Amino acid sequence: QKEVEQDPGPLSVPEGAIVSLNCTYSNSAFQYFMWYRQYSRKGPELLMYTYSSGNKEDGRFTAQVDKSSKYISLFIRDSQPSDSATYLCAMSDLRGNNDMRFGAGTRLTVKP
Amino acid sequence: DAGVIQSPRHEVTEMGQEVTLRCKPISGHNSLFWYRQTMMRGLELLIYFNNNVPIDDSGMPEDRFSAKMPNASFSTLKIQPSEPRDSAVYFCASSLGQTAEAFFGQGTRLTVV
Numbered sequence: 001q002k003e004v005e006q007d008p009g010p011l012s013v014p015e016g017a018i019v020s021l022n023c024t025y026s027n028s029a030f031q032y033f034m035w036y037r038q039y040s041r042k043g044p045e046l047l048m049y050t051y052s053s054g055n056k057e058d059g060r061f062t063a064q065v066d067k068s069s070k071y072i073s074l075f076i077r078d079s080q081p082s083d084s085a086t087y088l089c090a091m092s093d094l095r096g097n098n099d100m101r102f103g104a105g106t107r108l109t110v111k112p
Numbered sequence: 113d114a115g116v117i118q119s120p121r122h123e124v125t126e127m128g129q130e131v132t133l134r135c136k137p138i139s140g141h142n143s144l145f146w147y148r149q150t151m152m153r154g155l156e157l158l159i160y161f162n163n164n165v166p167i168d169d170s171g172m173p174e175d176r177f178s179a180k181m182p183n184a185s186f187s188t189l190k191i192q193p194s195e196p197r198d199s200a201v202y203f204c205a206s207s208l209g210q211t212a213e214a215f216f217g218q219g220t221r222l223t224v225v
Contacts, residue, residue, distance in 0.1 A: 041218070041219075042218055042219075043203050043205070043217050043218050043219055044155070044203075044216050045215075045216065046213050088154075090155075095211040096210045097143065097160070097207055097210055097211070097212075097214045098145065098160045098168055102154050102155040103154065104154045105155075
């Protein structure tokens with residue numbers, strides 16, 4: 001079993017839809033949770049970062065962490081074609097970038 | 113700032129050849145990371161440097177892989193000899209300190225035939 005599981009999709013939604021992206025994990029020591037966005041032929045870029053459980057909102061994006069279920073989510077409201085990308089979850093027990101474990105990434109397409 | 117710069121963007125080589133990937137981190141950043149991304153295994157950390165010193169190379173798959181950072185503005189990842197299973201996208205990332213946000217380069221797409 002992988003430490004971090006993420007459905008690779010692909011996921012296709014119409015513009016304006018609410019998108020839900022999810023990851024599950026097995027290591028209960030994880031306490032730092034990140035979402036990266038990766039456009040085609042580009043490197044990942046940090047989108048959201050949360051510590052421990054709870055919600056964090058940034059514009060149209062909301063990150064949720066449920067440590068009891070070992071489950072994290074990223075919600076995108078009013079999705080736009082420019083949101084079309086691969087979204088990778090990442091998590092670690094320590095804050096170091098070297099400790100991050102990445103999900104496989106979910107490929108999202110938002111159709112106009 | 114131009115961000116993390118990697119070269120070449122694409123590399124096609126024959127099995128057994130030596131391959132060298134290059135990375136210029138963001139000026140002022142003191143942590144540098146090399147990752148490999150494949151469909152099967154996703155994004156994996158190969159090695160990271162702090163202040164030009166290799167700290168953890170446990171992700172390096174085998175002795176055919178080596179990485180150097182001779183100064184704060186340059187790093188290389190070398191594969192010798194290369195094999196078809198090394199085909200992947202290799203990313204370099206840098207950060208100001210180990211815990212700050214890491215910025216990724218655009219990657220080098222390596223194909224070994």
